[in-house]
Amino acid sequence: MTIQPAEELPETIVIGVLALQGAFIEHINYLQRLRPAGHTIRAIPVKNVEELSQVRALVIPGGESTVISSLAFLTTGLLPALLEFVQDPSRAVWGTCAGMILMAEEDGVGGGRKKGVKGWAGMKGLKVWRNLYGTQLESFEAPLLVPSLSSPSKPFNTIFIRAPAVHSLSPSTATEILATLPSDLIPPPPPSDSPLGESNPDDLGKVMIKQGKKMVTSFHPELSGDTRVHEFWVEKCVLGR
């Protein structure tokens, strides 16, 4: 794969959205609506290595993490190229919901009895529980104040659909917690027979996390009708300003 130089930002920034399965069209539409000062955003679907080589930054959408990772494995050369991309500190990558699961170092299914599954490890020290917020029927929305967004006093409508929760997040100075759910919406702590080792209950409610150029959200900003999380990721992680 040809790696584009990350230092100099062109006027047109090409952002890829992994388009193997899930809510990728929505991310493309939201990114295309952004008008960052001095740049034009072009968002393209990424289904293979050739398309990945054309993008500067990547969104891994929500969907079904097991399906996304199987399809990546079955597409020639794509899985190793994705691993290289998401683990490169100079690359901006954002994972939403299933994308957050894939950005973790390891995930465990909500019940805790199955073995943990290795993630793509874009976000260091992150382990998640898949589906800890319950089934599709237990999906919910919550207006959250996210101080880092533009118009910070305006709540952001966070939408959770079979969302992952943070099992544990190693403390690191580079990690910023951008949004946390109120305690009444946080699921009960995972069972003690966790395949992921000891969990940290204090991390469970963290739903928007940034680490350098990497970001994860356990909710779905691309379904909210509000482009402020996309705007934030582009400004801070992609454009670095």
Ligand SMILES: NC(=O)CC[C@H](N)C(=O)O
């Ligand atoms: N909305 C979502 O992305 C759901 C994620 C799904 N529970 C998974 O395991 O991948």
